[in-house]
Amino acid sequence: xxxxxxxxxxxxxxxxxxxxxxxxxxxxxxxxxxxxxxxxxxxxxxxxxxxxxxxxxxxxxxxxxxxxxxxxxxxxxxxxxxxxxxxxxxxxxxxxxxxxxxxxxxxxxxxxxxxxxxxxxxxxxxxxxxxxxxxxxxxxxxxxxxxxxxxxxxxxxxxxxxxxxxxxxxxxxxxxxxxxxxxxxxxxxxxxxxxxxxxxxxxxxxxxxxxxxxxxxxxxxxxxxxxxxxxxxxxxxxxxxxxxxxxxxxxxxxxxxxxxxxxxxxxxxxxxxxxxxxxxxxxxxxxxxxxxxxxxxxxxxxxxxxxxxxxxxxxxxxxxxxxxxxxxx
Amino acid sequence: xxxxxxxxxxxxxxxxxxxxxxxxxxxxxxxxxxxxxxxxxxxxxxxxxxxxxxxxxxxxxxxxxxxxxxxxxxxxxxxxxxxxxxxxxxxxxxxxxxxxxxxxxxxxxxxxxxxxxxxxxxxxxxxxxxxxxxxxxxxxxxxxxxxxxxxxxxxxxxxxxxxxxxxxxxxxxxxxxxxxxxxxxxxxxxxxxxxxxxxxxxxxxxxxxxxxxxxxxxxxxxxxxxxxxxxxxxxxxxxxxxxxxxxxxxxxxxxxxxxxxxxxxxxxxxxxxxxxxxxxxxxxxxxxxxxxxxxxxxxxxxxxxxxxxxxxxxxxxxxxxxxxxxxxx
Numbered sequence: 001x002x003x004x005x006x007x008x009x010x011x012x013x014x015x016x017x018x019x020x021x022x023x024x025x026x027x028x029x030x031x032x033x034x035x036x037x038x039x040x041x042x043x044x045x046x047x048x049x050x051x052x053x054x055x056x057x058x059x060x061x062x063x064x065x066x067x068x069x070x071x072x073x074x075x076x077x078x079x080x081x082x083x084x085x086x087x088x089x090x091x092x093x094x095x096x097x098x099x100x101x102x103x104x105x106x107x108x109x110x111x112x113x114x115x116x117x118x119x120x121x122x123x124x125x126x127x128x129x130x131x132x133x134x135x136x137x138x139x140x141x142x143x144x145x146x147x148x149x150x151x152x153x154x155x156x157x158x159x160x161x162x163x164x165x166x167x168x169x170x171x172x173x174x175x176x177x178x179x180x181x182x183x184x185x186x187x188x189x190x191x192x193x194x195x196x197x198x199x200x201x202x203x204x205x206x207x208x209x210x211x212x213x214x215x216x217x218x219x220x221x222x223x224x225x226x227x228x229x230x231x232x233x234x235x236x237x238x239x240x241x242x243x244x245x246x247x248x249x250x251x252x253x254x255x256x257x258x259x260x261x262x263x264x265x266x267x268x269x270x271x272x273x274x275x276x277x278x279x280x281x282x283x284x285x286x287x288x289x290x291x292x293x294x295x296x297x298x299x300x301x302x303x304x305x306x307x308x309x310x311x312x313x314x315x316x317x318x319x320x321x322x323x324x325x326x327x328x329x
Numbered sequence: 330x331x332x333x334x335x336x337x338x339x340x341x342x343x344x345x346x347x348x349x350x351x352x353x354x355x356x357x358x359x360x361x362x363x364x365x366x367x368x369x370x371x372x373x374x375x376x377x378x379x380x381x382x383x384x385x386x387x388x389x390x391x392x393x394x395x396x397x398x399x400x401x402x403x404x405x406x407x408x409x410x411x412x413x414x415x416x417x418x419x420x421x422x423x424x425x426x427x428x429x430x431x432x433x434x435x436x437x438x439x440x441x442x443x444x445x446x447x448x449x450x451x452x453x454x455x456x457x458x459x460x461x462x463x464x465x466x467x468x469x470x471x472x473x474x475x476x477x478x479x480x481x482x483x484x485x486x487x488x489x490x491x492x493x494x495x496x497x498x499x500x501x502x503x504x505x506x507x508x509x510x511x512x513x514x515x516x517x518x519x520x521x522x523x524x525x526x527x528x529x530x531x532x533x534x535x536x537x538x539x540x541x542x543x544x545x546x547x548x549x550x551x552x553x554x555x556x557x558x559x560x561x562x563x564x565x566x567x568x569x570x571x572x573x574x575x576x577x578x579x580x581x582x583x584x585x586x587x588x589x590x591x592x593x594x595x596x597x598x599x600x601x602x603x604x605x606x607x608x609x610x611x612x613x614x615x616x617x618x619x620x621x622x623x624x625x626x627x628x629x630x631x632x633x634x635x636x637x638x639x640x641x642x643x644x645x646x647x648x649x650x651x652x653x654x655x656x657x658x
Binding site: 115116119120122123124126127130131132133135136137138139140142144145147150152153154155156157158175176178179180181275276277278283289290291292294297298299300301302 | 444445448449451452453455456459460461462464465466467468469471473474476479481482483484485486487504505507508509510604605606607612618619620621623626627628629630631
């Protein structure tokens, strides 16, 4: 690797898929960056070269989604690693058990994304109920002057919105939707004492009592396919699904089938099972809204993300407490 | 007209452009409806026949937008009219001065639409800042797997939103956006004592201090082109315009020019100067959102509208006080 020959007193940093140039430049100012994305090497060769170099990396910056998984195999390949910082909003790409067993510290980007994700979730919900992007298509196709049929939207006020996962993001979604006059229900591992929303221990029961189901939970073994065929049936033909969690939180094949057969009324999705693949059946549906995992993407959150990542790295290398620890090393 | 030969003890009602069949049916149950839209007659002939019939109409139901104007000429043609109910959200199609002079009562549909319009305004604002419908186009065109460039959105929190017209709708918009962490500023004829938002007597000064300008005022002689070239210049190249008022509240040619030349950052529009005509230059822009005057259109508001229209008509014919009087007869 070109970078391994650089003379450098900077600590070595392993980087996966940080594609923003400004962010990479900020990292390169502070660290000897070994960047898998630009290395052109296969993963095993890249990791072997990093581990075998003069100053093997103690820290790793990674992202979620379709990037490399931080699992036993990776930690075995680079045993010098002592710290992993995730720039993604989720942590499902990191095997936290393996990190804990080896004493590898893990930090997340904390709540950098939370308000943006909550805002996007509400945007998706307003869009699918009030048919905003469908109307935009209608206008751009020149159909308005033809006075074509256009279905009415559905009012937000009074709608029962069931939020799956009332964590930081779910709570911000609830706060926003309350201002629209929505009735907030939720399910989570246990009821939150700080809120007065209607709690359901079961997602199935939550769906039965909801007009809109919003998936705002992390992806874990327990929450994979938490919205399945039964939950969609409980939601019913007038129900709408919004997903800003992770694609595999929903059984996507069942969701597509339910939409095709009119067993639910609509869906607004920022995440998908096999990104960047989106089921092609959805492209022709006017009652769905599709965005490409952009709920976290604003200029402001990018800047905050650079700051929090560098602060966590500096804390790790200085032996200070992490800002957003998930696991202490 | 076919309906004039019906034997009927029902009061006669003049109706313009109520196209919803269920609404028309509800009116026909209660009144002898003379419907211009289905009459097939030219306006003058239709009005002359109505005025010259055995039971000339005392009441009129009309809608806004591109429908017939209730002005001196119409009131002269049907001098029996004593009451006008507007089913539109605005009243700019009714010459209130002429109605007042002749003692013709006017009622509106009150606040039936307000929450729906406010919800749609917020949906438009989230969409244009967070690029929701642009992302939906990106996905449906199959561009995601190609990893094409996609511009970041802009965070809602901390944005200064200037609302032109803090009436019923403007106030509901402000309430919703406050939950997103937006900073609310406004202009109106005079400051509202009941709110703590930042007041600007001048729309130009409001635009200078705003990231987003939301047009939520009625269309009057004073508010025509209230967003003009100078106001757009004050808003600046990072500024965004949302319009759920009336098309002519904005100098549309200047808006299109400012968008084409990058002198403002984007626009989200539900209303246009010459509906259903939308300037074709906008169709290719990714930083605009276009909906076809649907901010009032939900199943729920349609049902509420039928109720309030019939209640006002019943009150008029029974000599009781109107529910939503604009002018007393």
